[in-house]
Amino acid sequence: MSATLDKRHKQHKRHKGYKGYKGYKQPAAQTQGTRTGRPHAAWALPAVAFFTFFAVVPMALAFYLSFTRWDGLGDPQPVGLDNWRKLLDDPRLTQSLRLTVLLTFASWAFQTVVALLLGVWAAGRQRNRAVLSAIFFVPFLLSSTAIAVLFYALLDPNFGIIQRDVLGSSSGAFLAIVFVGGWQFIPFHTLIYQGGARQIPQVLYQAAAIDGAGRYRQFFSITLPQLRHTITTSTVLIVVGSLTYFETVLILTKGGPGTDTAILPYLMYEAGFKSYDFGYASAIASFLVLAATGLSLLLVRMTGFGTMRSTREGM
Amino acid sequence: MSHDTLPRPARTHEPGREPPAPGRRRRHWTRRANPVAGLGSVVWLAIVVIPVYAMLSASLTGQDKALTGNPLKPPTSPTLDNYNTVLHTGFGHLLGNTVIVAVAVVGIVLVLCVPLAYVAVRTRDRWSTTAFRLFLLGVAIPAQAVVVPLYLLIAQLDLYDTLLAVILPTAAFAMPVSVLVLVGTLRDVSEDLYEAMALDGASPLRMLFQLTIPLAKGGISTVVIYAALQAWNGFLFPLIFTQSDGPRVLTLGLFNYVSQFGVNIPALLASVVLSGIPIFTVYLVARRALVGGLMGVGGK
Numbered sequence: 001m002s003a004t005l006d007k008r009h010k011q012h013k014r015h016k017g018y019k020g021y022k023g024y025k026q027p028a029a030q031t032q033g034t035r036t037g038r039p040h041a042a043w044a045l046p047a048v049a050f051f052t053f054f055a056v057v058p059m060a061l062a063f064y065l066s067f068t069r070w071d072g073l074g075d076p077q078p079v080g081l082d083n084w085r086k087l088l089d090d091p092r093l094t095q096s097l098r099l100t101v102l103l104t105f106a107s108w109a110f111q112t113v114v115a116l117l118l119g120v121w122a123a124g125r126q127r128n129r130a131v132l133s134a135i136f137f138v139p140f141l142l143s144s145t146a147i148a149v150l151f152y153a154l155l156d157p158n159f160g161i162i163q164r165d166v167l168g169s170s171s172g173a174f175l176a177i178v179f180v181g182g183w184q185f186i187p188f189h190t191l192i193y194q195g196g197a198r199q200i201p202q203v204l205y206q207a208a209a210i211d212g213a214g215r216y217r218q219f220f221s222i223t224l225p226q227l228r229h230t231i232t233t234s235t236v237l238i239v240v241g242s243l244t245y246f247e248t249v250l251i252l253t254k255g256g257p258g259t260d261t262a263i264l265p266y267l268m269y270e271a272g273f274k275s276y277d278f279g280y281a282s283a284i285a286s287f288l289v290l291a292a293t294g295l296s297l298l299l300v301r302m303t304g305f306g307t308m309r310s311t312r313e314g315m
Numbered sequence: 316m317s318h319d320t321l322p323r324p325a326r327t328h329e330p331g332r333e334p335p336a337p338g339r340r341r342r343h344w345t346r347r348a349n350p351v352a353g354l355g356s357v358v359w360l361a362i363v364v365i366p367v368y369a370m371l372s373a374s375l376t377g378q379d380k381a382l383t384g385n386p387l388k389p390p391t392s393p394t395l396d397n398y399n400t401v402l403h404t405g406f407g408h409l410l411g412n413t414v415i416v417a418v419a420v421v422g423i424v425l426v427l428c429v430p431l432a433y434v435a436v437r438t439r440d441r442w443s444t445t446a447f448r449l450f451l452l453g454v455a456i457p458a459q460a461v462v463v464p465l466y467l468l469i470a471q472l473d474l475y476d477t478l479l480a481v482i483l484p485t486a487a488f489a490m491p492v493s494v495l496v497l498v499g500t501l502r503d504v505s506e507d508l509y510e511a512m513a514l515d516g517a518s519p520l521r522m523l524f525q526l527t528i529p530l531a532k533g534g535i536s537t538v539v540i541y542a543a544l545q546a547w548n549g550f551l552f553p554l555i556f557t558q559s560d561g562p563r564v565l566t567l568g569l570f571n572y573v574s575q576f577g578v579n580i581p582a583l584l585a586s587v588v589l590s591g592i593p594i595f596t597v598y599l600v601a602r603r604a605l606v607g608g609l610m611g612v613g614g615k
Contacts, residue, residue: 038437039430041434041440041442043433054465054484055490056456058461061461061464062460065464114359118356118359132360135363136359138367138598139363141595143548143550145569146590149587150584150587153580153583153584154366188609272462273555278463285460288459288460292460293455
């Protein structure tokens, strides 16, 4: 039945002059065979409506609110570019932006290096590796709030694991946030790398071994290039994740000492829900969206992830 | 670093592990010790275990003894007092709320995202492709960016300080990644199988339930785990959209304990331990499913 339909379809199109024809469907769909038994696109509607209502519309509203003054009561008053001008003049924002970039980079470096090494190591089938991997995963079972509370308690100088007031110095507080973030998320990224490493065809290593490549040469010439899509996925997740660190900062340092760990999401929270300056908070939030989207797009483009070239090319 | 070793014949089945080819011999020349990696893994083991151990040990120590002496020594007279303290502050209620949120979020995400992914893979017309692209872009929207307008929206809907105020946005923000994972899985269902069912005159709905869903179990379990974790970890939405004890979830409860328990660090740590027990139990019972499912978030 499908073949006849298809044929008739093709003849029809030829007759009507192909592309101008209104009923022309994408060639990809055509070559898939039968047109019957395909769900109507309307099936996607509930998901689209739900997501639009709770995510897309609010995001558009955030951009709108960034051009208004609003304290949560009454109506938002349009103030043009005031919030954005304030944003650019605010010394806290400059500091916050620097901190956010620094935190993102430090988290990326820490988490990627550790997770990549551990993941590749854990991809081996040895018994001890399996046991240790199971233990390494434990931190991920706690929520980020629980982990922040845990380290808040452990880093308390009265408690005594570390006798110094780590969170009282600005570099100590910053490093604590990087460490706690890594402690929480490295298990997850290790898992991603472990999965990625296990999919590398063994024949590559066999060939390399025959050519006399050693362990480190194999790691840099086979494992790393083969994992490039995994690295991109993991990197995008880490970058977007670090740009939006919030509860760790709120619980561990409250942005302090002073404003020394007040990264952008925390600054937005203070502006919105402490000072009730929703217009300014929305400007910071919009800036965050632009930064996050820009960075992920840049990463995806830089690494050629968008083209989705197979890592198996040339084999 | 690990790949100087060939896979050995499987002892236990793990997700992602392929059964060894019949007749493949174990090759001894590939198995050499890797001291550097071994040392590194022991260092990381210490980093993981020491905080967990200090937490458990302190949570079993009386408050009076917690601030004296070495926190890394095992408690001399272990006590469950701290756990009692926490359990008497409504911990069960917090946990119950979190479970409700998690179940509802998983339900919403599955009911909405499976049909969307099915359409995106099977229909591929202009509309379904556009719908899919919307979710691709949605991956980059951070929850922080929308809390202010969502706060307004939630207030308008009269949902402020209810569990729904937490459930609905959490579900919406779990959707983009879920859609990506599902589309990736559904793509692998062979076209021939659909054609065979079409020849039998099956409707799209029947194909979805009898063919697509059974064959996409891996992706669906990934989505279940991912969405449940989002609900489990969620902090910002509960913080902003709820206020009273009624709809308070576990994460927010822990946050409140920080000020409530003040210097009573053992009780605070006992609350952290208690909050981890439910997922830890899941981990013990279904480690392979959990780990295999999470691997799926990373894509293929």
